[in-house]
Amino acid sequence: MIAPAAVHETLRRHQLTDGFPIVMDLEKSHGSWIHDARTGEEYLDFFTCFASWPIGYNHPGTLDPAFREEIELTGRNKPANSDLYTTHMASFVETFAEHVTPAGFEHHFWIDGGALAVENALKVAFDWKAHKMGVENCEDGNALVVMHFRQAFHGRSGYTMSITNTVHDKVALFPKFPWPRVHNPAIVFDLDGGIANDIEAEEAKACAEIEGAFECYAGRVAAIIIETMQGEGGDNHFRPEFLAKLRGYADQHEALLVFDEVQTGFFGSGTPWLWEQKGVAPDVVAFGKKSQVCGLYAGPRVDEVPENVFVRSSRINSTWGANLVDMVRSRRFIEIIVEERLHENVAARGEQLVQGLRELARDRGGISNVRGVGSLAAFTCASPAARDHLLKLLVERKLMVLASGPQSIRFRMPLVVQEDEIKLALDRIAAALPEVVGA
Numbered sequence: 001m002i003a004p005a006a007v008h009e010t011l012r013r014h015q016l017t018d019g020f021p022i023v024m025d026l027e028k029s030h031g032s033w034i035h036d037a038r039t040g041e042e043y044l045d046f047f048t049c050f051a052s053w054p055i056g057y058n059h060p061g062t063l064d065p066a067f068r069e070e071i072e073l074t075g076r077n078k079p080a081n082s083d084l085y086t087t088h089m090a091s092f093v094e095t096f097a098e099h100v101t102p103a104g105f106e107h108h109f110w111i112d113g114g115a116l117a118v119e120n121a122l123k124v125a126f127d128w129k130a131h132k133m134g135v136e137n138c139e140d141g142n143a144l145v146v147m148h149f150r151q152a153f154h155g156r157s158g159y160t161m162s163i164t165n166t167v168h169d170k171v172a173l174f175p176k177f178p179w180p181r182v183h184n185p186a187i188v189f190d191l192d193g194g195i196a197n198d199i200e201a202e203e204a205k206a207c208a209e210i211e212g213a214f215e216c217y218a219g220r221v222a223a224i225i226i227e228t229m230q231g232e233g234g235d236n237h238f239r240p241e242f243l244a245k246l247r248g249y250a251d252q253h254e255a256l257l258v259f260d261e262v263q264t265g266f267f268g269s270g271t272p273w274l275w276e277q278k279g280v281a282p283d284v285v286a287f288g289k290k291s292q293v294c295g296l297y298a299g300p301r302v303d304e305v306p307e308n309v310f311v312r313s314s315r316i317n318s319t320w321g322a323n324l325v326d327m328v329r330s331r332r333f334i335e336i337i338v339e340e341r342l343h344e345n346v347a348a349r350g351e352q353l354v355q356g357l358r359e360l361a362r363d364r365g366g367i368s369n370v371r372g373v374g375s376l377a378a379f380t381c382a383s384p385a386a387r388d389h390l391l392k393l394l395v396e397r398k399l400m401v402l403a404s405g406p407q408s409i410r411f412r413m414p415l416v417v418q419e420d421e422i423k424l425a426l427d428r429i430a431a432a433l434p435e436v437v438g439a
């Protein structure tokens with residue numbers, strides 16, 4: 001085995017190694033804490049592997065012998081789940097459908113990776129719309145289009161590259177489809193949690209652009225896709241009223257409404273899905289990250305086309321059909337979350353963090369627009385430079401967090417996070433703030 005001190009150097013010889021300077025000890029990391037194998041120091045993990053690790057490290061429920069045996073067995077053998085079925089897969093699908101999928105969504109599809117989950121959600125919509133239009137062959141990249149939002153991040157695969165538009169470097173040099181991109185009417189929060197900007201004007205601007213795009217691409221919009229809360233683009237929250245408008249446009253123009261919950265889904269918001277708190281139901285939801293297995297679920301509107309992708313073989317598919325080890329782990333995670341009501345824990349802890357950050361903003365200044373729900377929280381710094389500096393200071397103080405948008409910091413907590421860990425995080429932020437106020 002390679003020594004911890006040699007990990008970065010070994011990797012550097014073969015690949016880009018610009019990640020964290022620590023080496024994670026998988027055995028010794030626990031709960032909300034990542035143990036650095038090089039120094040023995042522990043980092044408070046409010047980054048959770050880009051919002052993908054839901055229940056902390058080495059949760060006692062994952063040490064259960066039956067689970068360990070199943071993980072070992074499925075680790076030794078990797079069936080192509082798309083066509084070769086196992087009891088392990090059936091248990092996972094049943095548990096997911098019972099505890100995670102909202103009522104009324106009968107269709108599921110599983111694949112590796114959030115971008116491919118979104119990509120296949122778009123393919124569901126293209127197939128549906130092409131059938132509706134009576135088109136047999138979509139040769140032209142503009143025959144069907146996807147309406148999407150500014151500051152959206154949906155991944156870096158073929159189709160998703162055309163709708164992701166956060167950081168220039170991530171998309172600039174790759175060919176894309178010129179699909180309609182519209183204004184994202186994000187809420188700016190005051191320090192009491194009220195709305196500080198003219199949100200109705202913001203939404204009116206978005207609606208005018210949406211209506212213009214429907215006119216310009218008449219009959220060709222297969223889907224409207226939106227992150228229920230934009231993550232990488234800046235933790236941008238939308239009002240339920242706006243999502244309801246999107247629902248109306250999708251119905252009126254015969255497009256599918258797709259929510260990307262890759263970052264917000266699987267209990268991270270305090271409920272299985274963030275959209276459930278908004279009271280606006282989509283037609284298709286793409287998920288990934290915390291669910292371990294990525295994929296999508298779809299509701300009855302898809303059945304308006306009898307030969308849809310969930311009926312007709314091979315329209316959407318992949319060799320592995322996701323990964324069986326991930327399915328076994330996901331099933332166990334669902335059992336643990338439901339048994340320990342971890343989504344309720346993180347809803348309360350998220351509230352504690354947001355309140356604490358608002359107090360810090362009031363008392364110390366330097367940060368504003370504190371926002372969040374459940375494990376997903378953020379604030380905005382005075383400038384991009386101040387944000388980058390604060391990010392560095394927080395990692396130095398062993399609090400792992402993430403950048404978000406041009407000048408925000410986001411927190412992605414594990415669902416098991418404890419009250420004293422939130423206090424500790426707030427203390428570390430308070431200690432770092434004086435160095436960036438006024439920067």
Ligand SMILES: Cc1ncc(COP(=O)(O)O)c(C=O)c1O
Nearest residue numbers: 113114115153154155231262263
């Ligand atoms: C909202 C959203 N969609 C899609 C993706 C892409 O997921 P992946 O990186 O697993 O391909 C991400 C990743 O950050 C995301 O936040």
